[in-house]
Amino acid sequence: MHAWPASEVPALPGKGRDLRIHDTATGGRITVDPGPVARIYVCGITPYDATHMGHAATYNAFDLVQRVWLDTKRQVHYVQNVTDVDDPLLERAVRDGQDWTELAERETALFREDMTALRMLPPKHYIGAVEAIPGIVPLVERLRDAGAAYELDGDVYFSVETDPHFGEVSNLDAEAMRLLSAERGGDPERPGKKNPLDPMLWMAAREGEPSWDGASLGAGRPGWHIECVAIALDHLGMGFDVQGGGSDLAFPHHEMGASHAQVLTGEHPFAQAYVHAGMVALDGEKMSKSRGNLVFVSALRRDGVDPAAIRLALLSHHYRSDWEWTDQVLADAVERLARWRSAVSRPDGLSADALVDEVREALADDLDAPAALAAVDRWAERQNAEGGTDEGAPGLVSRTVDALLGVAL
Incomplete structure (x- = not known):
């Protein structure tokens, strides 16, 4: 599967700061210290609907992580x-009378278009669950053969009790895990499981649903968590720098994935930092496909909204905060974009050397994008009111905003 085209990232003078970021597993801020190549895995979409603002906010957060690392002169993997195969996708296809593969392909293509418009840097490897199945099956067989998985009516489950580190990602108690498991795709009430929290690794073929050859597992399809584990281990290996996604993925998805990988390899941890973005609400409720309270990136683009303004709306909230999308949020972003573009349109201006340092420091400090925006606001306000004589300043500000915030002025 191919990703989307990359926008050019301007080079800035000097070198950026190392990233200090909140780690869900430790509950505090840590300094992420990658080698020459920083490694990050971000969980992608289930393509049964278009990209909404909740998706965009999450991918914007991890785009900032990449940009901070690139500014430190590292490569990013x-x-x-x-x-591209899961219950919600299949259910939507049945509801709408569509072929599930056509639905997945169409929505994935639209997602790529939205990411391109928003200037999100693409992944080096963009992998669908279906294409990963040949690598998933041997991992499930290894877990079963090691006694870390068991069969129940043809389905194969992972035993969470085989990982001594289970629970260390989300730090939730058993009852909270059980409730979230039921809410987020698990089946804690299924009779016969060794532990109600045990997640499915391989689902035996169901009538009327797609299935693949699972070798000794029989025909079926993979569970949700093992999909990401197989892809991450194949392309990044154990101990990569950041595992990212929305805060609703901390449990069960990232917790279960970490346990799968740690039992498979005998190593710990799966990732050095678990980083989670907050949720976006609309009309007082979390924006979600199941509720249907969605604002789509593609719909805003069709209405003529500048993608740079959409991105500024996202950046105006700290990535870890839960916030609400409103017409005013977008209006403020449109107005901010106009102010910034006016400020950099002059042939000369106020020195921007200090501004570059401010933006770098804000982003290195747990991706504090609102602080970075405030720094640019102060420069733009003075520039629009007073001007200056530094001929290189407007261009430097434009390059800084593009390189570090992903906004093209």
Whole structure:
């Protein structure tokens, strides 16, 4: 599966700061210290609907991570998946009378268009669950043969009790895990499981649903968590720098994935940092496909909204915060974009050397994009009011905003 085209990232003078970021597993801020190549895995979409603002906010957060690392003169090895076969996708296809593969392909293509418009840097490897199945099957067989998985009516489950580190990603108690498991795709009430929290690794073929040859597992399809584990281990290996996604993925998805990988390899941890973006609401409720309370990136683009303004709307909220999308949020972003473009349109201006440092420091400090925006606001306000004589300043500000915030002025 191919990703989307990359926009050019301007080079800035000097060198950026190392990233300090909140790690869900430790509950505090840590300094991520990659080698020459920083490794990041971000969980991708299940393509049964278009990209909404909740998706965009999450991918914007991890785009900032990449940009901070690139500014430190590192290379970035970014991997993202597409869950192109799963219950919600199949259910939507049946509801709408569509072929599930055509639905997945169409929505994935639209997602690529949205990411391109928003200037999100693409992953080096963009892998669909279906194409990953040949690598998933041997991992499930290894877990079963090691006694870390068991069969139940043809389905294969992972035993969470085989990982001594289970629970260390989300730090939730058993009851909270059980409730979230039921809410987020698990089946804790299924009779016969060794532990209600045990997640499915391989689902035996169901009538009327797609299935693949699972070798000794029989025909079926993979569970959700093992999909990402297989892709991450194949392309990044154990101990990569950042595992990312929305805060609703901390449990069960990232917790279960970490346990799968740690039992498979005998190593710990799966990722050095688990980083989670907040949720975006609309009309007082979390924006979600199941509720249907969605604002789509593609719809805004069709209405003529500048993608740079959409991106500024996302950047105006700290990535870890839960916030609400409103017409005013977008209006403020449109107005900010106009102010910034006016400020950099002059042939000369106020020195921007200090501004570059401010933006770098803000982003290195747990991706504090609102602080970075405020720094540019202050420069733009003075530039529009007073002007200056530095001929290189407007261009430097434009390059800084593009390189570090992904906004083209």
